Amino acid sequence: MKAYWWKVLAILLLAYTLIAGLLLDVPRLAILNETIRALHFHVTMWFGMIIMLVIAVYYSIKYLRKGDLKDDDMAIEFTSAGILFGVLGIATGMLWAKFTWGDYWSGDPKQNGSAIALLMYFAYLILRNSLTDVHQRARIGAVYNIFAFAAYIPLIFVLPRLTDSLHPGNGGNPGFNAYDLDSKLRMVFYPAIIGWTLLGAWIATVRVRYRRLERKLEDKLINQV
């Protein structure tokens, strides 16, 4: 129970998110209507993605300082979990945008920003796969991961300044705070962020363990002869 309490918590929070997010009363608003529930299933994907990527950068820095392959395992798997959230975020966002803004893609700065982030991290995966030596792969991968992340931060600030966003809360659209005076949405929204983040961490750690087992097995095979 000591080690896996947070996994139980993740299941409970996500069950709560699903049930409460879909059934609880939400504010009635023009255009948004029931799609305001996307807050719990779409917006939370971005929070999950950013948190995963920050953790990955942290482990990349740690790898460069210490040179321990275990940190690299964490970096790559947390990045993968971040990419998973990113893809889900774009897919859910596009569906939602089709019904509220009328188009799957409308050049919104947040849409573009997230697409660029995905381009960056797909390139990161390709870079890693093109290197064969594990240590070199880990080192070059870590360097690119940190470099890309550092370049991505200004982008988040630059893009919205160039064009207004269509998202609620931007470009003159009232934010959710304005809609949500009785904090009904927040009651589900915050637990949902924690739940999805924990799920991401869970996926990442399972894959890290798989990766380490694989390496152990390979080492055994090599050292046999």
Place this chain on the structure above:
Amino acid sequence: MWNQVAVLIKKEMTLEWRQKYALNGILLYVVSAVFITYLSVQGALSIPTWNALYWIIILFSAVNAVAKSFVQEHQGRQLYYYMIASPEAIIVSKIIYNTLLTLLLALLGYLVFSVILGNPVEDQLLFITNLALGAVGFSACLTMVSGIASKAGNNATLMAILSFPIIIPILLMAINISKNAIDGLDRGVSYDKLITLMAINAIVTAVAYILFPYIWRS
């Protein structure tokens, strides 16, 4: 450190001068790219399109020009530099050298663009300043990425996919300021954008400076 940087830049220039085909090749690349654009658009070009095409051509030429930074010289000589110079001096000298190279490409591109596609720019000084700042950003970003790509066999695809997403903030700011310069807007409108561009350049250069020793060592 600055002594080393000066010597290394001089070395880059001498090398480039000795193998003139590389330099001439990239200069011809710019001219051909502009000419192809000219033939493809066939006639009138709106100002935003002029601006966008110009920057796209500069971007592609810069990617090609900088891509060879770390593969021009063979392994043995790299090892020699590794022993005599600090990695910081190497990255700084490469960034400065590539800035000059990118600026040269951008100016040549501008000249050819003006001659065959017309020159709509009203505020020359702002346009050139912006070119210089863009060149610094492009060079810092691309030099670092070419260092990374050189470790992975340096294929052109990798260089492009690694650098494009990273270079987007610099490119967008530069295109934006360049549009203001073309329209001849009051300079006050562009000041904060120029400062943002400089800040992005500073971030990218600083991160490259910190991270480069790690790729140089491997």
